[in-house]
Amino acid sequence: MDNFLLYLSQSFVQNALLATLLVAIICGLISPFVVMRKMSFAVHGTSELAFTGAAAGLLIANQALIGAFGGAVVVAALISLLGTNERNRDSTIGVILAFGLGLGVLLLSFYKGFATQATNILFGNIYGISGIQLAILLLVGVIVFAAILAIYRPLLFSSLDPEVATAKGIPVKTLGLAFLFILAITVTEAAQIVGTLLVLSLAITPAVAAQYISSKPISVTVLSVAFAVIAGIGGVLLSLIFDNIKPSVFITFISFGIYILVRLIASVKSASSAK
C-alpha cells in the first residue's frame, strides 16, 4: 500500500490513468454502435492495420503516430468504398486486412532502422505516455465525443432499423460513413497509445455485456462507458498493487470478468422468470 501511494504521486501513473480514462470513455461510447452495427471485425481490422500506417509513417517521415493516423483514414475510406453492404463488409475487411498487413511488411523491409515503433503496437505502453501524447489523445477524444453526440440520435435510429430510417429521410449511408471514420480514428489513436489488445477489450466487450442488462439504447451506452472505465482504471490500479503484472493483462481480464458476471446474472434471471 505504501508503494501504491508512491505510484499515484508519479506523473507517469497520472498520465496513464488519465489516458486510460479518456480511451475508456471514447471506446465505451462507440462500443454500442459497434455491436449494433455488427462491426467488431472492423475494430479488429483497423486496429491491426495501424501497423501498416505506422510503417508507412516511419518510412516517409520517421513518425509512426502520424502515419497510423493517416492510415486509419485510408482504411476507413477503403472499407466504405469496397464493402458496399453489411453482408459483404466483413469479407471486404478481411481482404483489406490481409493485403494491408502484407503491405506493412513490405514497407518495413525498406526501413533501415530497427522498427520497434511499428511492431510495438500490439501492446502499447501505458506507462510511457508523455504529456504531448496525452494532449493528442485529449484532442482526438473531444472531437470524437462531440461527433458522436452530434449524430447520436439519427445514428442510433439508422443502426437499429436502417429501412425505417431510410424511409423517414435520414441519411443512413452518410451516417454509416461518418461512424466508420470515427471508429477508425478512435481505434487507431487508442491502439498507438494503449495497444491493439486493449482496444478490442474496451471497444467491443463493454457494450456486449451492457446489452445483457438493459435493452434501452441510452442505458446500454452509459453502462458500456461505465464498464470500460471500470476495466481500464481498475486494470491500471491493480497493476500498481501487483506491480509484477502488466496493466493490459488486468484490463483484458476485468473486461472479460464483467462480461461473464453479467451473463451469469442474466441466465439466473431468465431461469427464475421462466418458472
Next chain:
Amino acid sequence: MQQKRIFISILALCFMALSVILIIIFSQQSQSQKSGKLSIVAAENFWGDIAEQLAGDRAEVTSIISSPSVDPHLYESGAKDALAVANADIAIANGLGYDDFMDELAAASPNSGRTFIKICDILNSSTDANPHLWYDVEHISQVASNIAAQLIAKDPAGSNYYQANLSQFNTSLQPLLTKIDEIKTTYPQAPVAYTERVAGYLLAEANLDVKTPEAFAIALEDGNEPTPADQTTMLDLIKNKQVRAFIYNPQADSQTTASLKQEAEQNNIPIVETTETMPENQNYQGWMQLVLDSIQKALKNTK
C-alpha cells in the same frame, strides 16, 4: 424499475471510485525518495552490468530487460520499471530503436535531475546502424569512460573511486582485445554465416567475412520473412560448406533459423550461440570471452 436501480447504483459506484482516485492523486505531492546511493536504471542487463562494475557500492543498479528468454522487441513496461526510470539519477539506453520504451518512460516522467545516457550517442552511430552496440568490444572502453564521467558529475565525492573502477574495467578488457587480435591474425577473412547481426561488430573487429546477405539478417531481426532468394543463398552457403561457423541467436528462434541450424549440424559446421541479452551468472567480460572462445574453437576445427 429494478433495472433502473441497478443501473443507477453501478453508475454511482463508478463515479465514487473515480472521485476517490482523483482525490488521492491530487492530494499526493510528487516526492522523490533519496537513499544515500545513486540510483541507476539500464534498459538491458549488459549496460547495467557495466554501470555496476563502474559504480560499485556507491549506486543501486536496476536492469529492465535481463532474462535471456525475453525478446526485447516485444516488451510492455510494468509499473516497477516505469518507477525506476522516473526516480533514477542516471538512465542508460542503447538507442537506435532497440529500446524505444526508455524514451517513452523518460518522457512520461520528466525529471531535470536525471541524466539520460544513450550509448548510440556516445559511439556516434548513424541512425540505421546495427543496434547491437554491446558486441562492439573495441569501443566499450569509450562507453565506460563516458558512464564514469557521468557518475563523477553526479557524485563528485566518489571521483577517485570511480576512476579506479574505470581503470580496473579497462584492464579487464585486455584479454578480450588480445583474443580478437589472435582470431584476426590466425584466421583472416574466415567466412562465417549468422542469422542476425547480433555479433556483427565483434565479427568485423575479428576480421571475419560474414557471407549472410544483410537483408536476410535484418528481416529476421524485424520478425519478418527473408526473401526466398536470400534463404537459398544461406542454404547454399551451408550445404556447400562455404562457411566455417554458423552463428545464431537462440533468443529469436524461428522455423527459418531452426532449419538452417539443423542443416549446419548435418554438414558439420560448428554452431556458435550469441544471445542478445547477457546470460545470468555472467558479467560482460565473461560473456564476451565465452563468445570469442566459441568462435575461435569453431574456426580451429574447420578449414
